[in-house]
Amino acid sequence: MKPAAFDYFRPSSLEQALLQLAACGAGAKVIAGGQSLGPMLNMRLAMPSALIDLNDLTEHAYIRDRGASLSIGALTRHEQIAESWLVQARCPLLAQAAKTIGHYAIRQRGTLGGSLAHADPAAQLPLIAMTLGAEIEMANPRGSRRLPASEFFLSVMSTALAADEIIHCVHFPTAHANEGSAFQSFSRRHGDYAIVAVATTVLLDQGRVLRVRLGLSGVDSTPAVCDAMVRPYLGAVGSAAWAADLATAVGAAVAPEDDARMPALYRKELTKKLVEQALLHALDRAKG
Ligand SMILES: Cc1cc2nc3c(=O)[nH]c(=O)nc-3n(C[C@H](O)[C@H](O)[C@H](O)COP(=O)(O)OP(=O)(O)OC[C@H]3O[C@@H](n4cnc5c(N)ncnc54)[C@H](O)[C@@H]3O)c2cc1C
The missing domain is CATH 3.30.465.10 (Uridine Diphospho-n-acetylenolpyruvylglucosamine Reductase; domain 3)
Known part of the structure; x- marks a missing residue:
C-alpha cells in the first residue's frame, strides 16, 4: 500500500520547523528517522496533511x-x-x-x-x-x-x-561511581520488540544497597517504575538472596493484562526472572 498524499517540507533549522508545523496546522506531523512513522504512513494508519522532515537539523x-x-x-x-x-x-x-x-x-x-x-x-x-x-x-x-x-x-x-x-x-x-546497571529483555526473535524488558541501576555503599532504580516494560500501558516496591529492600547487603527476594516481590506485584499473544502469568514469570538477572548483573558491576 502507498501513503495518502501529503505536502512535504524540509526546514533547515528548528525555528523554521516550528513555524512550518504551526502554519500547517493540526494535520501536520514531523518525521525524523521514519522507522515508526514510515510503516504507519504506508499502512495508512497515519494520514498527515503535511510532513515536516527534521533530517536537515x-x-x-x-x-x-x-x-x-x-x-x-x-x-x-x-x-x-x-x-x-x-x-x-x-x-x-x-x-x-x-x-x-x-x-x-x-x-x-x-x-x-x-x-x-x-x-x-x-x-x-x-x-x-x-x-x-x-x-x-x-x-x-x-x-x-x-x-x-x-x-x-x-x-x-x-x-x-x-x-x-x-x-x-x-x-x-549520569551514573554514580559505585553504581552498576543492567538491561535485560526477552523477545521471541532477535530484533523484535521485547515482551518484557527490565532496566535497573544499583548503588552500593560498602556492600549495602543505597539506591535501586527499577523500570519495567511489557506490564503496563507505559513503562512502570518500581520505587515503592524497592524501598523495603534498601539498606540491606546486596547479595544473590537479596536479588531473588526483590525479584519475587516484583513478579508478584505486577498485574499485566492477558492479551491475545500470551497470558498475564507468562509476563509475571518473565518479569521475575528478568528482574533477578538484571539485579545480579547490576550488583556485579557496582562491585566493580
Ligand atoms: C522492524 C522494526 C523493528 C523495530 N524494533 C524496535 C525495538 O525493538 N525497540 C524500539 O524501541 N524501537 C523499535 N523500532 C522503532 C524504532 O526504534 C523507531 O526508530 C523509533 O520508534 C521512532 O524513531 P524515528 O526517529 O524513526 O521516528 P519517526 O518514525 O520519524 O516518528 C515517529 C513519531 O515521532 C514523531 N517525532 C519524531 N521526531 C520527533 C521530535 N523530535 N519531536 C516530536 N515528535 C517527533 C513523529 O511525528 C511520529 O509521530 C522498530 C522499527 C522497525 C521498523
Missing part, C-alpha cells in the same frame, strides 16, 4: 556531558547512542538498552526524539527515560518547556507533546 544530533547529566539532541540516532564512549562511560544503562533496539539498519535511522514521541510501551528508550528520571525538552512557537519523563508518557503511544511542539533535547542523569 543536524545540529540537533549531539551528546554532551553536563556533569550530573548527559544532554542528548533529539536527532541523535540509536546507533550513535549505543556506540558513544561518553554514554557507555557516563550513562551505561542507556547505551546497553540502545544496543538492543531492532536491527542495525533501524538503529542507524531511528532517533531518540522519534522513539520518545512515538511512545511505544515496549520500546527501550522510553523505559530508560522513565527508569533514570530523564527530562524531555520540547520547543514550541512560544519558547521551550522541560518535563520529567513521568509526566511526558501518558498511555500507549500517547504523550504530553502538543501538536505544535518538537522534542529537541533529552537530559539523562
Whole structure:
C-alpha cells in the first residue's frame, strides 16, 4: 500500500520547523528517522496533511556531558547512542538498552526524539527515560518547556507533546561511581520488540544497597517504575538472596493484562526472572 498524499517540507533549522508545523496546522506531523512513522504512513494508519522532515537539523544530533547529566539532541540516532564512549562511560544503562533496539539498519535511522514521541510501551528508550528520571525538552512557537519523563508518557503511544511542539533535547542523569546497571529483555526473535524488558541501576555503599532504580516494560500501558516496591529492600547487603527476594516481590506485584499473544502469568514469570538477572548483573558491576 502507498501513503495518502501529503505536502512535504524540509526546514533547515528548528525555528523554521516550528513555524512550518504551526502554519500547517493540526494535520501536520514531523518525521525524523521514519522507522515508526514510515510503516504507519504506508499502512495508512497515519494520514498527515503535511510532513515536516527534521533530517536537515543536524545540529540537533549531539551528546554532551553536563556533569550530573548527559544532554542528548533529539536527532541523535540509536546507533550513535549505543556506540558513544561518553554514554557507555557516563550513562551505561542507556547505551546497553540502545544496543538492543531492532536491527542495525533501524538503529542507524531511528532517533531518540522519534522513539520518545512515538511512545511505544515496549520500546527501550522510553523505559530508560522513565527508569533514570530523564527530562524531555520540547520547543514550541512560544519558547521551550522541560518535563520529567513521568509526566511526558501518558498511555500507549500517547504523550504530553502538543501538536505544535518538537522534542529537541533529552537530559539523562549520569551514573554514580559505585553504581552498576543492567538491561535485560526477552523477545521471541532477535530484533523484535521485547515482551518484557527490565532496566535497573544499583548503588552500593560498602556492600549495602543505597539506591535501586527499577523500570519495567511489557506490564503496563507505559513503562512502570518500581520505587515503592524497592524501598523495603534498601539498606540491606546486596547479595544473590537479596536479588531473588526483590525479584519475587516484583513478579508478584505486577498485574499485566492477558492479551491475545500470551497470558498475564507468562509476563509475571518473565518479569521475575528478568528482574533477578538484571539485579545480579547490576550488583556485579557496582562491585566493580
Ligand atoms: C522492524 C522494526 C523493528 C523495530 N524494533 C524496535 C525495538 O525493538 N525497540 C524500539 O524501541 N524501537 C523499535 N523500532 C522503532 C524504532 O526504534 C523507531 O526508530 C523509533 O520508534 C521512532 O524513531 P524515528 O526517529 O524513526 O521516528 P519517526 O518514525 O520519524 O516518528 C515517529 C513519531 O515521532 C514523531 N517525532 C519524531 N521526531 C520527533 C521530535 N523530535 N519531536 C516530536 N515528535 C517527533 C513523529 O511525528 C511520529 O509521530 C522498530 C522499527 C522497525 C521498523
